[in-house]
Amino acid sequence: MQPLEYILAGMQAVIFGPAAFELLGVPIPLTLVMVFAGVVTGILVGATPGLAGPMAMAISLPILISFFGYNVEALLPVLGFLIGIMKGATLGGAVPAILFNTPGTPDAYMTTLDGYPLTQRGQSRKALKVAHLSSVSGDTFSDIALFVCAPFVALMVERHLDFPEKTALLILSLSFIAAVIGGSPGKGLISVALGLIAVFIGGGEDFYPRLSLGTDALAGGFSIMTAILGVLIVGAVLKEYEDLWHRSNLSGARERIVDHGDQRLTRAEVLRIAPYIGQSSLVGTIIGALPGIGTTLAAALGYQLGRARYVRRRPEGAPAFGEGAIEGVAATEAANSSVSGSNLIPVLGLGIPGNAAAVFIILATDSIGGFTPGPSVFRFSESVVNTELVLVFGLFTAMLFANLVNWTFGGAFMRAATVMVRVPKRTLLPVVLLLTFTAVYAQEPSMESLWFTLGFGILGYLMRKVDMSPLPFVIAFVLGGSLENSARQAFSATGGDPYFLFSSWISIIFLAGSVVTVVLALRQKRTNSTRA
Amino acid sequence: MYRLNIYIGSGAVLFALVGLFLWVPQDTGTGLVVQVRRQVTIGDAFAPTIAFSLMAIGGALLLIEQRQHTSIKVPLAPFLHTAALVAVIAFGLLLMRHAGPGLLFVAEGFGGTDTEYRLLRETFPWKYIGYFLGGVTMIGGMASLSAGRLQARTALIAVAVTMGLIALVDVPFDDLLLPPNGDY
Amino acid sequence: MKKFLAFGAIALGYSIAATASLAEDWTPPGPITMHIAFPPGGGSDSQARLIAEELETRYGWTITPQNTPGKAGLIMAKEMQGAPADGTVFGIGISEALDYGMADGTADMTPDDVTPIVTTTLAExxxxxxxxxxxxxxxxxxxxxxxxxxxxxxxxxxxxxxxxxxxxxxxxxxxxxxxxxxxxxxxxxxxxxxxxxxxxxxxxxxxxxxxxxxxxxxxxxxxxxxxxxxxxxxxxGVPYNLDIYFMYFGPKGMDGAAQATLAQSISEIVLDESTKAGALLKANFGGGEAISGEELQAFIDSSFASAKELMQAASE
Missing domain, CATH: 3.40.190.10 (Periplasmic binding protein-like II)
Incomplete structure (x- = not known):
């Protein structure tokens, strides 16, 4: 097949794939229905304080898989739903930030700075419109970057990287993640190390399951679901509860502000914010493509750059950044939304996840057969059909459709999602917990796995408590197996060369890069704290 | 965070030392490298050794990171609150696991049919007993603990939500098992 | 070649039918847990799930498939130890778990610690x-x-x-x-x-x-x-082979009637190309091959012995 035929086949896999139901005699494709449902779920979840997109992805993944099965036909509907959540949640996150000054997700914090002042001035609907426009534009831009870049990254990797270089690349990714997340390379490394130790328990090539302390419980190792859902969700629930306890003395009554004045977004205003959207989209896309740097940094950087630009071009009498400038909302929302597409470049090209959302995309493809993210996906083979490549284009089609849903219905759903802000956390959090246990049990039906999940939850709580990001733990847990495998393979394939990591310039550069990132992060930390 | 970082850093280094010199060497089937089929390959101890070394490096870095001399106090009370939450969750899990078989045991004591929970685990009402009681305990217990009081409304919500989850998970999905029915 | 295989399969089908009278009246006393020694996804997992599905529709049993992967099937074999032997717990793995996997003794098990039921196919x-x-x-x-x-x-x-x-x-x-x-x-x-x-x-x-x-x-x-x-x-010049069967086995001392019934019903499914499972085996492996009873036991015994020799030969 020719490249163009692959693209068409991918679109057909979505549109002429299995139908969910018929509407007036027209079959409605299942994948599109799932994408739509995912976007709606995502907006609702994003708008609910205390919930985040990755949580919803984590809980729905085992249930979706049990429903759709492990066969390759399940891939597009399941991934469609997950990607819908991912995209919807970034949009929904802006809702409580703008209306109630409480960010639904951490990356929406910057949105409160200008969004809430707009609400106080009676312009909340306008602020939501700006957020919608910027968020969806940024997202679409990022997706296009993904479609263009991923195949090239993959082909480069396939052409130039052998086992040793692949090992070095994994080391680079992990040290990068350890160094940049959370602002403390020491804690980042500890988090990575904990993830690696956890995944190495029970594994190995020998018949004796290593580090199992001779117990049967540890012999099978910790499953990826117990570790990740435990640290990410149960840990977050415990920490949230503690924060609730801290805040219990504060009264929760919120003043209601009624909108007044023109809520329309004029053409002139759209033109005014367009450069901010463009600038932030570029920043967010670049940040997204690097593993480990999250949406929060993208939002902060987008906001800073937007402010710098605004200082020079602020129109007469317009509010400054932080006082309710629509440019401020646009700059943040475009930046944090444009992370999600380019985030999948390392996922699809290398099989390396860069953030929590990407972890669940990897987990979905791991569980469902017939698709292994990595360079081999992008073989444009002509004699036989590379079904994985068809699936990639199917996935891209689903992403475009999700954007379409966001463009058309997203604004209305955002306004409707306002009700979610009123859901009381106190009851919501234990429901999330029970749902998590149920989802883990669906995937791995033994009480042992629930106890492990609780154990990892306590670990996640303690990590959050001491300001140690759990994300390096999660990514190390996901990549640990591949890291050990590729090191073993590199060592055997080079005939037992102990210096295999230094056998080529590429891997030496990768290794040097990983040392440099840690050292730089450490130096920056030192300068920052002396200044403070 | 001055004091805290020192505690974490030294704890990490200590844990790493235990791992490197006790746990890994004692508890792996093959050493760092192993000779199989006249070929040297990486053994099972290699990867954990690297992981514990990273742990040691991370701990050491944390100790040398510039210390801010403002010690943030970590009060004990929130920990106790969270410990109580964990206890509620653990109690819920125990109920989930043992309520069904326990009730069957009691029923047999009163002259019910002599059978095993294993064989009843797919029949109503046995298959829901553990999940229902455990779920209600978890939701109701955590919400009440956090609010500091018991309310009928909370209990009602807990019952409704748990029943909703059963309807959501067990009814449409044939192969999905509710806890603890997969343990048999 | 294909014809020969098909003939062999039919012959086996008959040899199983001969023991059928013994098995006819066994029904599982409760829901069945079917372990799968492969990670979810992929052909081996689908094979097992399709067989479970077909067993459910044909006989009205309740079967819950459960993935228990690891160590080429040894983890699942361990799971069988101490499991109820009334036919409500069994699993599918590869024969290598029983021969090579148990040959060096570290697993602390021998093929006698499980009950072989039936093979589904020989890996190509x-x-x-x-x-x-x-x-x-x-x-x-x-x-x-x-x-x-x-x-x-x-x-x-x-x-x-x-x-x-x-x-x-x-x-x-x-x-x-x-x-x-x-x-x-x-x-x-x-x-x-x-x-x-x-x-x-x-x-x-x-x-x-x-x-x-x-x-x-x-x-x-x-x-x-x-x-x-x-x-x-x-x-x-290599006196060993890699005959790796996909096969079902259960806990040690499994009820004889259960073993015979399961062997018969599973072999009927894998040899029938009109079932989804049979079609999958046909497409991936050229067709199902159901060996059970004494013939299967003999294969396992001999491959266990030869695996020990292989291990010895390869470590010299």
Whole structure:
């Protein structure tokens, strides 16, 4: 097949794939229905304080898989739903930030700075419109970057990287993640190390399951679901509860502000914010493509750059950044939304996840057969059909459709999602917990796995408590197996060369890069704290 | 965070030392490298050794990171609150696991049919007993603990939500098992 | 070749039918847990799930499939220890778990600690190279290995690695044997040029048909169906083979009636190409092969003995 035929086949896999139901005699494709449902779920979840997109992805993944099965036909509907959540949640996150000054997700914090002042001035609907426009534009831009870049990254990797270089690349990714997340390379490394130790328990090539302390419980190792859902969700629930306890003395009554004045977004205003959207989209896309740097940094950087630009071009009498400038909302929302597409470049090209959302995309493809993210996906083979490549284009089609849903219905759903802000956390959090246990049990039906999940939850709580990001733990847990495998393979394939990591310039550069990132992060930390 | 970082850093280094010199060497089937089929390959101890070394490096870095001399106090009370939450969750899990078989045991004591929970685990009402009681305990217990009081409304919500989850998970999905029915 | 297999299958079907009267009146006393020794997704997992589905529709039993992967099936075998022997717990894995997996004693189990039920198919194991290398026969491969640097050869299980090693030793060549994860991992590494060759267990047939891969040696005790001219391991002086069956087994001391009923009902499904499971086996492995009873026990006993010898030979 020719490249163009692959693209068409991918679109057909979505549109002429299995139908969910018929509407007036027209079959409605299942994948599109799932994408739509995912976007709606995502907006609702994003708008609910205390919930985040990755949580919803984590809980729905085992249930979706049990429903759709492990066969390759399940891939597009399941991934469609997950990607819908991912995209919807970034949009929904802006809702409580703008209306109630409480960010639904951490990356929406910057949105409160200008969004809430707009609400106080009676312009909340306008602020939501700006957020919608910027968020969806940024997202679409990022997706296009993904479609263009991923195949090239993959082909480069396939052409130039052998086992040793692949090992070095994994080391680079992990040290990068350890160094940049959370602002403390020491804690980042500890988090990575904990993830690696956890995944190495029970594994190995020998018949004796290593580090199992001779117990049967540890012999099978910790499953990826117990570790990740435990640290990410149960840990977050415990920490949230503690924060609730801290805040219990504060009264929760919120003043209601009624909108007044023109809520329309004029053409002139759209033109005014367009450069901010463009600038932030570029920043967010670049940040997204690097593993480990999250949406929060993208939002902060987008906001800073937007402010710098605004200082020079602020129109007469317009509010400054932080006082309710629509440019401020646009700059943040475009930046944090444009992370999600380019985030999948390392996922699809290398099989390396860069953030929590990407972890669940990897987990979905791991569980469902017939698709292994990595360079081999992008073989444009002509004699036989590379079904994985068809699936990639199917996935891209689903992403475009999700954007379409966001463009058309997203604004209305955002306004409707306002009700979610009123859901009381106190009851919501234990429901999330029970749902998590149920989802883990669906995937791995033994009480042992629930106890492990609780154990990892306590670990996640303690990590959050001491300001140690759990994300390096999660990514190390996901990549640990591949890291050990590729090191073993590199060592055997080079005939037992102990210096295999230094056998080529590429891997030496990768290794040097990983040392440099840690050292730089450490130096920056030192300068920052002396200044403070 | 001055004091805290020192505690974490030294704890990490200590844990790493235990791992490197006790746990890994004692508890792996093959050493760092192993000779199989006249070929040297990486053994099972290699990867954990690297992981514990990273742990040691991370701990050491944390100790040398510039210390801010403002010690943030970590009060004990929130920990106790969270410990109580964990206890509620653990109690819920125990109920989930043992309520069904326990009730069957009691029923047999009163002259019910002599059978095993294993064989009843797919029949109503046995298959829901553990999940229902455990779920209600978890939701109701955590919400009440956090609010500091018991309310009928909370209990009602807990019952409704748990029943909703059963309807959501067990009814449409044939192969999905509710806890603890997969343990048999 | 195919005809012969089909004939064998029919003959087996009859031999099972003969014991049917004994089995007819067994029904499971409760819901069944069916362990699957493979990770979810992929052909081996689908095979098991489709068989479970068909058993449910045919007999109205309640079966819950559960993935219990790890250590080439040993983790599942361990799970069987202490499980109820009334036929409500059994699982599907590969025969290598029972022979090679238990041969060196570290697993603290022997094949006698489980009850073999029935095989579903024999994996089509072949020594495969990418067509781009230009090697048409095993001799070409050996010549290339002698001419240049040691070639990189992948192996997906320790048993396969041992056989690969002995094969190289017989041919007088050095190979760097590298463990890879599953057939999929092997194929990716072959396509990417990271590996030069390796034994694959069926996942390669599509690539062979497309002319991207070439089969050089049959790993089984019989000829390859796609490349019947390829030599057997015995022809190359290696006195072992890689006959790897997908098979069901249950806990030790399993109820005889349960064992016989399960063997019969599962074999009927895997030999019937009109079922989804049968069709899948046909497409991936050339068809189902159901061996049970004494014949299966004899196969396991002999391959357990030969696995011990293989381990010994490969460590010399």
């Amino acid at each position: 194991v072949a020594f495969v190279v990418p067509a781009s290398k230009g090697w048409k026969t095993f001799d070409d491969f050996v010549a290339a290995a002698k001419a240049g640097a040691p070639l990189r050869v992948g192996a997906i299980t320790p048993k396969i690695a041992d056989v690969t090693y002995l094969m190289g030793k017989e041919a007088g060549i050095d190979m760097n044997i590298t463990m890879v994860k599953g057939g999929r991992g092997m194929l990716n590494a072959l396509y990417a040029g990271d590996l030069d060759a390796g034994f694959v267990a069926g996942a390669h047939s599509k690539g062979v048909k497309a002319g991207e891969l070439v089969e050089l040696v049959s790993g089984m005790s019989r000829k390859l169906s796609l490349t019947p001219d390829a030599p057997l391991l015995g022809d190359l």
